[in-house]
Amino acid sequence: MKRRTFLATAPALGAAMAGFSASSFPALAAAPSDLLNASYSPTGELYGAYDAFFTRFWRDKTGTAPAIHVSNRGSGAQARAVIEGLPADVVTLALAYDIDAIAKAGLIAANWRSRLPDNSTPYTSTIVFLVRRGNPKQIHDWPDLIRPGVQVVTPNPKTSGGARYNILAAYAWALKANGNDPAKAKAYLKALLKHVPVLDTSARNATLSFLQRGLGDVLIAWESEALLAIAQAKDKTAYELVLPSLSILAEPPVAVVDKVVDRRGTRSLAEAYLATLYSPDAQELIAENYYRPRLAAVVRKYAARFRPIPMVTVDQAFGGWDVAQKNFFADGAIFDQVFAPG
Numbered sequence: 318m319k320r321r322t323f324l325a326t327a328p329a330l331g332a333a334m335a336g337f338s339a340s341s342f343p344a345l346a347a348a349p350s351d352l353l354n355a356s357y358s359p360t361g362e363l364y365g366a367y368d369a370f371f372t373r374f375w376r377d378k379t380g381t382a383p384a385i386h387v388s389n390r391g392s393g394a395q396a397r398a399v400i401e402g403l404p405a406d407v408v409t410l411a412l413a414y415d416i417d418a419i420a421k422a423g424l425i426a427a428n429w430r431s432r433l434p435d436n437s438t439p440y441t442s443t444i445v446f447l448v449r450r451g452n453p454k455q456i457h458d459w460p461d462l463i464r465p466g467v468q469v470v471t472p473n474p475k476t477s478g479g480a481r482y483n484i485l486a487a488y489a490w491a492l493k494a495n496g497n498d499p500a501k502a503k504a505y506l507k508a509l510l511k512h513v514p515v516l517d518t519s520a521r522n523a524t525l526s527f528l529q530r531g532l533g534d535v536l537i538a539w540e541s542e543a544l545l546a547i548a549q550a551k552d553k554t555a556y557e558l559v560l561p562s563l564s565i566l567a568e569p570p571v572a573v574v575d576k577v578v579d580r581r582g583t584r585s586l587a588e589a590y591l592a593t594l595y596s597p598d599a600q601e602l603i604a605e606n607y608y609r610p611r612l613a614a615v616v617r618k619y620a621a622r623f624r625p626i627p628m629v630t631v632d633q634a635f636g637g638w639d640v641a642q643k644n645f646f647a648d649g650a651i652f653d654q655v656f657a658p659g
Contacts, residue, residue: 351384355405357392358521363606391519392478406587411478414638429572438568439594440608444486446559447536447543459490463508470533472523479520483537486565507655544607
């Protein structure tokens with residue numbers, strides 16, 4: 318079967334999706350019709366909605382309704398699980414470093430970024446603060462997190478991709494606020510982590526600690542998690558979103574796990590599953606589930622939800638994920654130097 322490749326811009330790709338038909342994927346009838354998506358922890362609601370949409374789309378186009386399963390855990394832990402044998406057909410993780418780790422283990426082709434638009438990131442997010450009703454500790458920006466008596470909730474960057482974005486966002490702000498002095502930025506991180514009572518294993522677990530266990534005065538979170546928490550609260554005034562003066566662009570990428578799909582015969586299904594994320598209807602679902610869409614028309618439609626916020630990027634501020642991982646999160650790197658357990 319000739320593979321379809323989607324290297325167009327998101328709008329062009331959206332138009333292309335409208336032309337999908339059963340004949341676009343002639344091998345499907347002979348292939349397994351189930352698929353496992355190994356995703357990072359806060360995407361359960363997003364992929365719950367998307368999987369229902371994609372199942373209908375695929376059934377209408379091919380006559381076959383696929384059975385789609387999602388595994389959720391911290392992004393770093395998820396990458397290790399796939400490397401150790403979790404038979405995921407696709408991965409939808411928090412950051413490129415985790416997919417690169419799977420690629421280095423020989424399970425994903427090294428060119429995975431170029432297979433889909435926007436370096437294979439069909440949606441984005443950023444890092445914000447979630448506080449309780451009335452913002453009693455008056456949390457407005459990064460300096461407020463290290464004031465006496467403030468408890469901060471954030472997950473463990475050794476297992477959570479969201480936590481790595483949190484740490485980098487905090488460091489980027491501290492670097493800018495202190496004249497690009499890395500020693501002062503490192504000192505800020507050390508002070509911040511002293512205000513964290515516990516490091517949960519994933520972004521979703523950290524959110525649950527804040528919401529359900531009542532832990533902390535402020536949650537450093539994915540924007541998608543904060544907006545979802547506010548939307549799902551019985552009392553819509555129970556929580557407030559706070560945008561810091563500087564944050565970071567979070568770009569959660571997606572990729573087909575080549576070794577698994579070639580062994581299972583699910584490549585056609587897996588490739589379509591990820592490509593369809595760029596379709597107009599899927600981009601709507603993405604925005605409805607509080608992730609920032611890529612498609613310009615959907616971005617405009619949801620402009621009031623996703624307010625502008627100054628952001629750095631991992632490439633711009635930290636030299637890319639390989640460099641950031643080595644400098645901040647490898648054994649003995651900056652995080653280990655500034656974090657004192659207990």
